[in-house]
Amino acid sequence: MSESARPAVLGQNQYGKAETRVVRITRDGAVHHLKDLSVSVALSGRMEEVHLRGSNTHVLTTDTTKNTVFAFAKQHGIASAEEFGILLARHFVSSQSAISTARIRIEEYAWERVDAPGCGTARHSFVRSGQETRTAQITFDGERLEIVAGLKGLVVLNSTGSEFHGYIKDRYTTLKETTDRVLATEVNARWRYGRTDADWDACYRGTRELLLHAFAETYSYSLQQTLYAMGSRVIGQRPEVEEIRLSLPNKHHFLVDLAPFGLKNDNEVYYVADRPYGLIEATVLREGAEPGIPVDLTNL
Structure with missing residues (x-):
């Protein structure tokens, strides 16, 4: 078989939602505390079906990853960029059998x-x-x-x-x-x-x-x-x-609608x-x- 006739194969790949801007305000009475992050999620695993045959059976949508960032900001707060990233990475890998690796990149903007x-x-x-x-x-x-x-x-x-x-x-x-x-x-x-x-x-x-x-x-x-x-x-x-x-x-800064996830957003989580x-x-x-x-x- 000639070099040009060799079949194409799928190499390393990942997908996710990049630069989700989330602001979490913790209202400690009259004193407010602010966390401002840009969160990028990249997931990889058994993704041959979607690339080769267009089957979305193993695909967790990028919109879902964005919503997870907002929901976790409400449910868990943001103690630090590292802790928040650990929570997200473990969640995506443990909750989805097709996902073997989750990479969470976070930029934090200091105030x-x-x-x-x-x-x-x-x-x-x-x-x-x-x-x-x-x-x-x-x-x-x-x-x-x-x-x-x-x-x-x-x-x-x-x-x-x-x-x-x-x-x-x-x-x-x-x-x-x-x-x-x-x-x-x-x-x-x-x-x-x-x-x-x-x-x-x-x-x-x-x-x-x-x-x-x-x-x-x-x-x-x-x-x-x-x-x-x-x-x-x-x-x-x-x-x-x-x-x-x-x-x-x-x-x-717009309030995130968390109602679809059964959560109340009391002026806490913004995009x-x-x-x-x-x-x-x-x-x-x-x-x-x-x-x-x-x-x-x-x-x-």
Whole structure:
């Protein structure tokens, strides 16, 4: 038999659901604890029938693996990424005779509590650890010097203290009103200084802190309201800042429907949808501020 005539054979294979984003909130009275994971499940075993003949007899659907992640988050909590992964891997192998190996890959996203003067160490406000990037834009037209500073990628979350209702409803509206939701966003901000000499590091730290404090301390009825509270806090307490532009994508957290599994989801288990997303943008200016050199503050 020639080399080209040799029959094809099935090699190593696996299947599963990749990057299931699950957020588990444990509500210890007024103090909330947050676990944020991306879980990828890969299963392998006796899968020749589905590959060679299209028979799904031994196939546990990838949608089922996703649902198992959510259900386990509710039933067992998430003590650690490792322990959660062990529970899942053992479950898939022990519950399905056709599955001989389960590989669980987990990324955990770390959050820190916001330390805000108005509420001490916030009990339900968090900032994603070590994610943001500091930015600066310097413009000189031969006479005037202008400094625009900023940050991008500062991810924050309130696990309660946010409502959304009373909005326009038409024949295409499906969003349900809520009086208790997770409010999460990625803060992208640029602010223009009204002076050309300052302790820039201190200015940056102070502005960043004010943005975080306002987010944590504002009881929110809309992300627009929160945006204005953040911008006006900076204008009110940083006299060197003349205007600030904020771009806040709404990082939607939706409650998982656990009823099909006989479980009640009491604002504990969420899935994160990254697209499409609401995008809220506005500029907050100091009243009577002198206009600066024409600078694009919108390209955040």
